[in-house]
Amino acid sequence: MHDVLYENARLYPMGPSVHPVPEGCFAIKDGRFSALGETVRARRRLDLEGKLVLPGLVDCHTHLVYAGDRSSEHAMRLEGRSYREIARAGGGILATVEAVRAASEDELVETALPRARCLAREGVTTLEVKSGYGLDTPNEIKMLRAIRRLGELLPIRIRATFLGAHAVPPGQSRAGYMREILDETLPAVAEAGLADAVDIYLEDFAFDLEDLESLAARSAELGLPLRAHSEQLSAMGGTAAAARLGALSCDHLEYANSEDVAAMAENDTVAVLLPGAFYFLRESRRPPVPALREAGVRMAVASDLNPGSSPVPSLLICAHMACVFFGLSAVEAIEGITRHGAAAMGIGDEAGSIAIGRQADFTVWDLATPEQLVYQLGGLYPHRVYVKGEPL
Numbered sequence: 001m002h003d004v005l006y007e008n009a010r011l012y013p014m015g016p017s018v019h020p021v022p023e024g025c026f027a028i029k030d031g032r033f034s035a036l037g038e039t040v041r042a043r044r045r046l047d048l049e050g051k052l053v054l055p056g057l058v059d060c061h062t063h064l065v066y067a068g069d070r071s072s073e074h075a076m077r078l079e080g081r082s083y084r085e086i087a088r089a090g091g092g093i094l095a096t097v098e099a100v101r102a103a104s105e106d107e108l109v110e111t112a113l114p115r116a117r118c119l120a121r122e123g124v125t126t127l128e129v130k131s132g133y134g135l136d137t138p139n140e141i142k143m144l145r146a147i148r149r150l151g152e153l154l155p156i157r158i159r160a161t162f163l164g165a166h167a168v169p170p171g172q173s174r175a176g177y178m179r180e181i182l183d184e185t186l187p188a189v190a191e192a193g194l195a196d197a198v199d200i201y202l203e204d205f206a207f208d209l210e211d212l213e214s215l216a217a218r219s220a221e222l223g224l225p226l227r228a229h230s231e232q233l234s235a236m237g238g239t240a241a242a243a244r245l246g247a248l249s250c251d252h253l254e255y256a257n258s259e260d261v262a263a264m265a266e267n268d269t270v271a272v273l274l275p276g277a278f279y280f281l282r283e284s285r286r287p288p289v290p291a292l293r294e295a296g297v298r299m300a301v302a303s304d305l306n307p308g309s310s311p312v313p314s315l316l317i318c319a320h321m322a323c324v325f326f327g328l329s330a331v332e333a334i335e336g337i338t339r340h341g342a343a344a345m346g347i348g349d350e351a352g353s354i355a356i357g358r359q360a361d362f363t364v365w366d367l368a369t370p371e372q373l374v375y376q377l378g379g380l381y382p383h384r385v386y387v388k389g390e391p392l
Helices: 073-080 084-090 091-103 104-120 137-151 174-192 209-221 238-244 256-269 277-282 290-294 314-324 330-336 339-344 370-374
Strands: 002-007 026-029 032-036 042-047 052-055 058-059 124-130 155-163 199-200 227-230 249-250 269-273 299-301 364-367 384-387
Touching: 002 032, 052 058, 052 238, 058 314, 058 339, 073 084, 091 238, 104 124, 124 384, 137 155, 137 174, 155 174, 174 209, 199 209, 199 269, 209 238, 227 238, 238 249, 238 256, 238 330, 256 290, 269 339, 290 299, 299 314, 299 330, 299 339, 314 330, 330 339, 330 370
Parallel strands: 002 042, 058 124, 124 155, 155 199, 199 227, 227 249, 249 269, 269 299
Antiparallel strands: 002 026, 026 032, 052 364, 364 384
16 A cells, blocks of 8 residues: 555656656655556555656755855956956855854854745755865864755755865965865764765866875775865866775866767766856856767756855756756756766765655646746755655
8 A cells, every 4th residue: 555646647757767657647645656657555545637747856056155256356357357266266165165154053054944944945855065165174163064054954865075275275285185174074074974975176276186086985985985176267177086096986077178078987876067156157168068968968057056166046046057058968967967977976766856765755736838947047946755654
C-alpha cells in the first residue's frame, strides 16, 4: 500500500529522457517515489488537474552564507573599475572576509536564512553552499557550522563545500596560507564532518595549478571530492588540470579552451555555468557552450548567489540568462538546474530527477510547458514544492 497516488499530472522525471511520462501518475511511500506511470493502491489519491510536475530544482553553486554589504563595489564597477582592480585594492572577497570574521555564527545563520528561503520558494530543494569568507581555521569552521545549521532549520537538502582556497588573507603569502589549509584547516573540517566537498578559486590573484594539485591530493586523502572555480577571468589551464585530477565540476569557464573541454569530456567533469556573475560583472567573453555541447560535457546552471559578483537569489533568472547570454536551449537549461546540477554536486543518484526509490522532492507548476521556466524573467513560482513527499 502506497501513501499517496498523484494522478492527472504532466510528469517530467528528467531522467535520461526529458519527455513526460505518458500515464501522468506517480506514488509516494515513506517519503520516497514508489511508483511512476502506474495506478497503484494508496491511502490517498490526489488529482493534480493537469499541472506540470518536475523534480525539485538544484542550485549547485552558491556562497549565500556571508555578512556585510558590497553595494559600493557595484557603484565602482559602474564607474569603470574591474573586479580584479577592486580585489587588488582590498575590496572583493577580502571585504566580505572582514565582515564574516566580525559576525557570530548565529548572525551568519540569521542573515542567510532569507536567501535560502528565496531559492526554496522558487522550487530549489537541493542547495550547495560554500565557505570561503573566513580564510582561517576558526572562521572557516564557523561558516561551515552555519551552513550545517541551515540544513537543520530548513527542510531542503543543503550540502556544504569547503572553499578555504578562495583568496589569500591579508598579511600572508599564498604558499604559507596554502600550507595552513592543507595541514590545519582541511583536516579539522574533515574530522568534524563539516564539508561534503572541497573547492578552490584558480586565478592569477588567487591560487595556481600547484595549489590545485596539493589540495586535490590532500582532499583525496581525507575522502572529500574536488570542485574548482576555473577560467573565469583568465586562461590558466585550471579547468583541464582539475578535470584530470577528478574534479566533479569546473565552474565559470568563460576562458576555457579546447584542451579544457576535451579534459572535461574525457573525465566526465560537469561544466557549471554561472550567468549571474557574467551579467553582474558586465563580462563579454562567454563560456564555450557549442564546444561543450559537441563534446558531450554535461552543463549545469547555478545562481552563484554571493555578495560581490552575483547577488541574484533566483535560480530561474540565472537559467533564463544561461539561454539568452550563453545560448543554452530551454531543455539544456532545465537539465542544468535539475539532473546536471545534481551531478555537479556528486549526488546525481540522489537528486535532480524523479525515479523510484529516490527521495520524493518535486515541484508542481501551473504552466503549459517546462520551457516557460526559462521564458519569463523573474516572478515565477511553483504552485507547490514538496520535500520527502511533504509540502513546504
